[in-house]
Amino acid sequence: MIGHAPDSPEQEHIDEIQAAAARVERTLLMIPGPTAIAPEVLAAGARPVLSHNDPLMRSFVAESLARLRGLFDAPSSQPIICAGSGTLAMEIGLANLIEPGDRVLILESGVFAGRFRTIADRNRAEVRVESAPLGRSIDLDQVKRAIETFRPKVVTITHVDTSTGVRLDVQPLARLARERDALVVVDGVCSIGGEEFHGDAWGVDVAFTASQKAIGAPPGLAMITVGPRARAARENRRTEFPGYFTDFKNWLPVMEGYEAGTPAYFGTPAVTLLTMLHTALDEVVADPMSVRVARHAWIAAAFKAGIAALGIQNVAAADCNANTLTVALTPEGVGDELVDAVRVEGVTLANAIHPELRGRSFRVGHMGVCGPAEILTTLGAIERALHRLGQRVQFGASLAAAQGILAEPPARVHSRPTPAGLPPIRA
Ligand code: PMP
Numbered sequence: 521m522i523g524h525a526p527d528s529p530e531q532e533h534i535d536e537i538q539a540a541a542a543r544v545e546r547t548l549l550m551i552p553g554p555t556a557i558a559p560e561v562l563a564a565g566a567r568p569v570l571s572h573n574d575p576l577m578r579s580f581v582a583e584s585l586a587r588l589r590g591l592f593d594a595p596s597s598q599p600i601i602c603a604g605s606g607t608l609a610m611e612i613g614l615a616n617l618i619e620p621g622d623r624v625l626i627l628e629s630g631v632f633a634g635r636f637r638t639i640a641d642r643n644r645a646e647v648r649v650e651s652a653p654l655g656r657s658i659d660l661d662q663v664k665r666a667i668e669t670f671r672p673k674v675v676t677i678t679h680v681d682t683s684t685g686v687r688l689d690v691q692p693l694a695r696l697a698r699e700r701d702a703l704v705v706v707d708g709v710c711s712i713g714g715e716e717f718h719g720d721a722w723g724v725d726v727a728f729t730a731s732q733k734a735i736g737a738p739p740g741l742a743m744i745t746v747g748p749r750a751r752a753a754r755e756n757r758r759t760e761f762p763g764y765f766t767d768f769k770n771w772l773p774v775m776e777g778y779e780a781g782t783p784a785y786f787g788t789p790a791v792t793l794l795t796m797l798h799t800a801l802d803e804v805v806a807d808p809m810s811v812r813v814a815r816h817a818w819i820a821a822a823f824k825a826g827i828a829a830l831g832i833q834n835v836a837a838a839d840c841n842a843n844t845l846t847v848a849l850t851p852e853g854v855g856d857e858l859v860d861a862v863r864v865e866g867v868t869l870a871n872a873i874h875p876e877l878r879g880r881s882f883r884v885g886h887m888g889v890c891g892p893a894e895i896l897t898t899l900g901a902i903e904r905a906l907h908r909l910g911q912r913v914q915f916g917a918s919l920a921a922a923q924g925i926l927a928e929p930p931a932r933v934h935s936r937p938t939p940a941g942l943p944p945i946r947a
Pocket of ligand 1: 552605606607608610632678679681682707708709710730
């Protein structure tokens with residue numbers, strides 16, 4: 521809480537809001553994962569449990585694998601789907617490639633790079649971290665110098681970091697890594713399905729996501745694409761791989777089996793979640809990637825314009841502001857109680873997770889099943905919440921700004937600049 525003495529009337533009001541928020545049962549879920557899911561996906565989860573060898577289940581998995589290959593635009597890769605969250609995907613994706621003493625260069629644009637670091641440390645790799653300033657993209661010359669001097673075996677990139685809303689430009693970063701024969705691992709947990717992604721063309725060796733973000737399925741499935749160079753790195757290890765559930769070699773043949781019509785078994789698949797994923801992917805692949813990305817960009821531009829009209833500042837700079845979420849600073853004098861107050865208005869947002877943004881920012885997911893209705897409802901709820909918290913609000917200002925963008929066709933909005941991010945960071 522910011523700026524209120526414990527017993528002040530303002531504090532009492534905030535306490536009331538927090539108590540009311542705890543009582544709200546049905547809300548519009550607008551956090552950056554898990555995201556709301558479509559009724560068809562929900563209904564798919566109500567199907568009786570199938571055998572993982574049932575012909576229907578086999579076809580669901582085989583089709584989902586093929587669709588993921590398309591979604592990651594990585595025809596040369598073998599996708600893996602297994603039960604677990606994005607963090608498991610990170611561990612499977614990175615750990616297979618590294619042996620003790622191998623060098624891993626981690627490009628940091630927010631807190632999720634820290635997980636790559638821990639995974640690399642625990643596999644006894646030598647780690648170097650190159651960081652972007654808060655809310656900014658990483659400097660290409662800085663990365664080039666680090667690759668030249670450190671000569672990493674693996675470079676990790678967080679495509680969209682969910683703690684800052686920063687989207688890194690994967691293509692030039694991957695190119696720099698490839699020029700020096702490094703393997704490229706991309707965390708696409710908060711990007712795949714909502715941002716442009718071309719795994720093979722960009723030279724990505726491993727990419728991954730999780731079911732609960734832009735794909736629009738419930739949490740619980742990790743999805744990883746493994747390219748030929750990544751596979752060779754696992755095959756050619758000098759030392760035994762200490763992982764078991766995380767071993768590429770246990771998963772790749774099972775996934776290939778599903779696609780070849782000869783399913784094998786390693787760990788009971790999460791059949792109900794797989795059924796829901798299959799239905800969610802129906803919608804994800806219904807349009808070409810460019811159309812889906814344009815829709816996300818359109819929604820993001822409308823939301824970001826809406827909050828800018830309230831004088832609320834984005835954390836990510838305009839040139840690296842993600843389509844999938846917004847991380848924004850709370851107005852002066854308002855802290856984490858904003859999220860509670862918005863919840864009372866019927867919408868669930870998330871507080872900051874970045875240590876430098878805690879208590880002074882909030883996060884909104886606008887990916888997957890999210891359209892104009894959700895954006896306008898959320899902006900309206902933010903306006904009322906700010907009013908409740910004593911801020912001066914011109915009702916409708918954010919909605920009008922968003923409407924101005926929503927009234928344009930998505931394709932035209934695609935390349936339009938988003939509002940400016942944080943002012944230049946002090947040294
Ligand atoms: N990477 C990114 C970019 C994420 O946003 C998240 C989750 N918010 C993770 C990794 C970890 O995923 P999970 O919480 O599903 O383990």
